[in-house]
Amino acid sequence: MERNVGTIDRIVRLVVAVLFIAANVMGWTTGIVGLVLAVFAGMLLSSVISGHCPLYVMLGIKKTI
Numbered sequence: 562m563e564r565n566v567g568t569i570d571r572i573v574r575l576v577v578a579v580l581f582i583a584a585n586v587m588g589w590t591t592g593i594v595g596l597v598l599a600v601f602a603g604m605l606l607s608s609v610i611s612g613h614c615p616l617y618v619m620l621g622i623k624k625t626i
Contacts, residue, residue, distance in 0.1 A: 564612035567624040571609050578605035 566574070581602035584590045590598055608614045617623065 562611065562613040565617045565623045566608055566612050566614050570624050571612065574605045575609045578602040578609065581605075 579602075581598040585595050585599050585602075614622075
């Protein structure tokens with residue numbers, strides 16, 4: 562897989578994912594909303610680790626700066 566996520570984008574994704582995880586751990590979100598945020602946090606962390614975003618491929622976006 563080719564990297565298509567830039568450094569700034571990866572940092573922002575990491576911060577958002579950590580906030581979503583913290584919201585779940587602290588109990589600020591529960592039920593379906595908590596589950597959706599946990600899944601979204603996992604997707605964000607996956608793209609941070611791999612540097613690849615499948616949605617960017619579908620949309621033709623390439624931000625490797």
